Amino acid sequence: MANPILKIRNLTTRFFTEEGQVNAVESVSFDVEDGEIFGIVGESGSGKSVTALSVIDLIESPGRVTEGEIWYRNEALAEEFRGSRPAAVDGDFVDVRQLPEGVRRSLRGPSFSMVFQDPMSSFNPSLTVGEQIAEAVEVQRRARSNPRSTRSRTQGYGLGSLIADTLLPSQSYVSEESMERAVELLDQVGIPDPEDRADEYPHQFSGGMLQRAMIAQALAGEPDILVADEPTTALDVTIQAQILNLLRDLQEREGMSILMITHDLGVIARMCDRVGVMYAGEIVERGPLGEIFDAPVHPYTQGLLGSIPDVDDPSTRLEPISGNVPSLIDSEMPDACYFADRCPKAMNDCLTRIPEYELDGRHSVRCVLAEREYDPTEAIDSEVLADD
Ligand SMILES: Nc1ncnc2c1ncn2[C@@H]1O[C@H](COP(=O)(O)OP(=O)(O)OP(=O)(O)O)[C@@H](O)[C@H]1O
Numbered sequence: 353m354a355n356p357i358l359k360i361r362n363l364t365t366r367f368f369t370e371e372g373q374v375n376a377v378e379s380v381s382f383d384v385e386d387g388e389i390f391g392i393v394g395e396s397g398s399g400k401s402v403t404a405l406s407v408i409d410l411i412e413s414p415g416r417v418t419e420g421e422i423w424y425r426n427e428a429l430a431e432e433f434r435g436s437r438p439a440a441v442d443g444d445f446v447d448v449r450q451l452p453e454g455v456r457r458s459l460r461g462p463s464f465s466m467v468f469q470d471p472m473s474s475f476n477p478s479l480t481v482g483e484q485i486a487e488a489v490e491v492q493r494r495a496r497s498n499p500r501s502t503r504s505r506t507q508g509y510g511l512g513s514l515i516a517d518t519l520l521p522s523q524s525y526v527s528e529e530s531m532e533r534a535v536e537l538l539d540q541v542g543i544p545d546p547e548d549r550a551d552e553y554p555h556q557f558s559g560g561m562l563q564r565a566m567i568a569q570a571l572a573g574e575p576d577i578l579v580a581d582e583p584t585t586a587l588d589v590t591i592q593a594q595i596l597n598l599l600r601d602l603q604e605r606e607g608m609s610i611l612m613i614t615h616d617l618g619v620i621a622r623m624c625d626r627v628g629v630m631y632a633g634e635i636v637e638r639g640p641l642g643e644i645f646d647a648p649v650h651p652y653t654q655g656l657l658g659s660i661p662d663v664d665d666p667s668t669r670l671e672p673i674s675g676n677v678p679s680l681i682d683s684e685m686p687d688a689c690y691f692a693d694r695c696p697k698a699m700n701d702c703l704t705r706i707p708e709y710e711l712d713g714r715h716s717v718r719c720v721l722a723e724r725e726y727d728p729t730e731a732i733d734s735e736v737l738a739d740d
């Protein structure tokens with residue numbers, strides 16, 4: 353039964369750069385349900401990572417989430433803010449964007465956690481892997497024993513170096529208990545001889561093993577939602593499959609939800625329950641995996657699927673559909689469907705911004721073909737559009 357843990361509504365993120373305003377994420381909406389893996393797929397530059405970072409509140413200047421809501425189901429927080437910030441509460445949900453900064457920060461770790469493509473950059477090279485995971489455990493323990501004041505000061509998050517820099521400028525001290533938990537976590541993610549490996553430094557780990565360690569660190573806070581941004585892209589195919597299986601096992605065992613970001617339809621096919629397809633900062637089609645793969649409506653989704661010979665092969669990469677990935681600079685974006693200039697079925701109707709059409713409540717699409725058949729007599733010359 354569908355029970356959302358996260359409801360993203362009209363999330364919009366812009367970067368205010370010297371070249372102009374970049375509309376990286378445009379009015380994106382989706383739910384992540386309890387215990388599911390929701391995938392976001394799209395070509396490079398379509399806004400997947402910025403969506404992930406926006407959800408977990410890690411957008412930095414010159415970027416800003418300018419609009420939208422991030423409803424997170426958490427009874428305790430809803431209770432806490434029902435009186436003081438009624439607009440931020442709806443039933444058991446709180447809109448994370450409307451919570452005080454300190455509270456938002458305290459959600460990193462116990463509520464939201466993240467694994468990235470490059471584990472090396474998220475570990476501090478001068479501390480052992482065990483120490484850094486134990487640190488994440490301690491942050492979590494402190495947060496639990498003192499829910500308010502400590503939580504708002506700590507940086508409980510899957511970034512070992514960040515935690516280390518913040519709490520322990522020069523050396524690490526972690527309790528024996530936290531170290532034991534760290535070893536347990538390393539064991540849980542399938543690292544052999546976890547007790548010995550815990551005393552090693554990041555550079556002594558292989559890429560795959562370090563990726564496992566980063567997952568262990570992200571799990572230290574027992575998060576409700578794990579955001580995984582291209583977690584296997586840097587790894588070779590065999591290791592990729594192992595890490596994906598691990599994430600799946602952990603997701604089932606811990607009952608957490610995963611937001612999986614990838615450009616790889618093979619990963620989506622293998623892992624996800626539901627999927628959102630991104631193009632030019634928008635989710636252009638969203639629905640259950642089977643429906644998106646078997647009955648895609650958006651010509652972009654059809655193109656993506658048509659470009660892969662074998663969806664069971666996780667090494668398959670997206671072949672770009674002919675034409676250019678659009679500029680996301682505000683002044684250069686057309687007042688039309690963003691895909692129209694590459695779309696084989698572009699019609700006169702497409703020369704305006706397209707809303708999200710609901711097909712059956714679970715499947716939605718940003719395309720006029722949701723409502724009507726393609727009519728070749730109304731076709732527009734996409735080349736003309738491209739030159740606009
Ligand atoms: N710090 C930044 N400053 C300016 N623009 C940015 C910044 N970060 C991202 N963008 C822009 O936002 C858009 C979306 O980028 P994003 O990283 O989300 O793409 P992506 O779908 O994750 O691509 P990839 O598959 O290559 O990781 C791009 O046009 C990118 O140039």
Ligand code: NI
Pocket residue numbers: 400401402
């Ligand atoms: Ni990305």
